[in-house]
Amino acid sequence: MPMLREPLLFVATSDIAGKVRGKAFPAARLGERAARGVGWTPTNVQITCFDAIAESPYGALGDLLLVPDPEARFEIDLGGRAPPRDFALGDILELDGTPWECCTRSILKSALARLERVAGVRLRAAFEHEFQLKGPARPRGDAYSMAGFEARRAFGEAVMGAIDAAGYQSDTFMREYGADQYEVTVAPEIGVRAADAAVVLRELVRAAALELGEDATFTPIRDPAGVGNGVHVHASFVDASGEPVTHDPGGPHGMSALTGAFVAGVLAHLESIVAFTAPSVISYARLTPHRWSAAFNNLGLRDREAAVRLCPVTERHAQSAARQYNFEYRAADAAASPYLALAAIVHAGAQGVEDGLPPPEVTAQDLSRLEPSALAARGLVRLPTSLAAALDRLEASPTARAWFPGRFCDIYVAHKRHEIALVEAMAESARYVAYEEVY
Numbered sequence: 001m002p003m004l005r006e007p008l009l010f011v012a013t014s015d016i017a018g019k020v021r022g023k024a025f026p027a028a029r030l031g032e033r034a035a036r037g038v039g040w041t042p043t044n045v046q047i048t049c050f051d052a053i054a055e056s057p058y059g060a061l062g063d064l065l066l067v068p069d070p071e072a073r074f075e076i077d078l079g080g081r082a083p084p085r086d087f088a089l090g091d092i093l094e095l096d097g098t099p100w101e102c103c104t105r106s107i108l109k110s111a112l113a114r115l116e117r118v119a120g121v122r123l124r125a126a127f128e129h130e131f132q133l134k135g136p137a138r139p140r141g142d143a144y145s146m147a148g149f150e151a152r153r154a155f156g157e158a159v160m161g162a163i164d165a166a167g168y169q170s171d172t173f174m175r176e177y178g179a180d181q182y183e184v185t186v187a188p189e190i191g192v193r194a195a196d197a198a199v200v201l202r203e204l205v206r207a208a209a210l211e212l213g214e215d216a217t218f219t220p221i222r223d224p225a226g227v228g229n230g231v232h233v234h235a236s237f238v239d240a241s242g243e244p245v246t247h248d249p250g251g252p253h254g255m256s257a258l259t260g261a262f263v264a265g266v267l268a269h270l271e272s273i274v275a276f277t278a279p280s281v282i283s284y285a286r287l288t289p290h291r292w293s294a295a296f297n298n299l300g301l302r303d304r305e306a307a308v309r310l311c312p313v314t315e316r317h318a319q320s321a322a323r324q325y326n327f328e329y330r331a332a333d334a335a336a337s338p339y340l341a342l343a344a345i346v347h348a349g350a351q352g353v354e355d356g357l358p359p360p361e362v363t364a365q366d367l368s369r370l371e372p373s374a375l376a377a378r379g380l381v382r383l384p385t386s387l388a389a390a391l392d393r394l395e396a397s398p399t400a401r402a403w404f405p406g407r408f409c410d411i412y413v414a415h416k417r418h419e420i421a422l423v424e425a426m427a428e429s430a431r432y433v434a435y436e437e438v439y
Contacts, residue, residue, distance in 0.1 A: 013040075014338060017335075019438075022090070065093045066090050069088060076162050101411075104343070123194070128328075129205070132219075138180055151175075158208040220278070221282055229333060235345070260360070261356060266345055271383055275390035275391050281431065351399065387419075
């Protein structure tokens with residue numbers, strides 16, 4: 001006789017640590033829970049990726065609501081032995097229904113509303129993820145190869161099928177350059193759905209790997225002698241009617257005035273926001289020259305060493321080019337909550353629009369060969385080389401801190417400094433293993 005079973009729905013939040021945490025309830029009661037949520041504890045925000053709790057201003061006090069969004073519910077059956085996945089993304093609210101100061105999804109919604117208010121546009125974005133599978137290493141020579149693809153075809157097809165079942169549009173699956181490294185892309189989405197898709201994709205990759213006896217890691221970098229795992233955020237804009245407004249054939253390198261100001265804002269504040277987009281201790285081993293990541297606050301044209309890259313278009317027809325045209329933020333990894341990373345990028349860009357910044361120059365050289373004085377003369381800086389330095393630059397920027405609600409920045413910095421303290425005594429090899437395990 002089969003066991004009794006009550007189908008459960010897991011309501012989830014992507015937190016400061018980039019972890020998906022939450023609580024389950026009977027799925028049949030979604031309507032009730034969408035109205036009043038489930039209980040949540042404020043100090044949960046200070047649970048680090050290693051499950052140690054950083055100093056919290058809330059202590060044992062307070063109550064919150066984690067409220068599922070019925071429009072962000074995902075019922076996905078991967079087949080195999082495990083029961084179907086049923087989960088919903090949600091917002092953390094105060095008991096009176098207002099957004100809590102540390103709800104990452106609410107923070108993104110606020111940033112998107114700011115962009116719409118100052119520029120009259122909506123953000124269209126997609127997250128491009130790299131990750132590695134942790135099983136026995138494949139022979140060398142598999143980078144970008146059909147052999148490397150075929151070795152994990154079943155896994156790739158499961159991931160792509162799950163993405164489509166979740167209501168998103170799968171795009172590409174590729175065997176990447178690193179050891180057992182793969183890349184998955186999805187089609188762009190408008191607004192908060194873009195970050196929702198990134199949260200869902202990571203969970204589906206892990207679930208598909210588990211079903212096939214694999215173990216996936218999104219760690220920023222497994223081995224400092226190897227390549228890193230980036231999260232590249234592609235972005236463009238549409239107006240109220242859905243028409244693209246990112247491209248202007250007469251603008252510098254095809255950028256509209258809006259795009260130029262937005263990208264200039266991102267670059268102007270990049271050293272302050274990288275603490276949100278590359279938020280682990282080991283993230284900064286990846287953000288170094290010659291790793292095809294980002295080391296300076298520069299704009300590149302089809303340059304995979306630039307912090308922001310103008311991406312190519314494949315059609316000459318003006319309207320088609322306008323719809324394809326986008327830029328890519330490359331100084332991010334999956335230790336970051338997609339909501340928080342995208343919020344930081346949007347706020348920085350919106351600041352550039354508000355300040356009327358001119359479009360930045362496009363660099364086309366190895367910036368690591370230039371002296372600091374030569375970089376400074378062009379408005380370029382070396383990005384922070386450690387998480388501690390990145391947090392220092394965030395704390396030193398009243399502009400960036402003002403983008404976020406209440407005590408959020410102080411809480412975030414305390415969380416991340418505690419994370420630093422947890423790993424600083426580890427041997428270097430142990431530190432990389434620790435992050436590989438938690439991400």
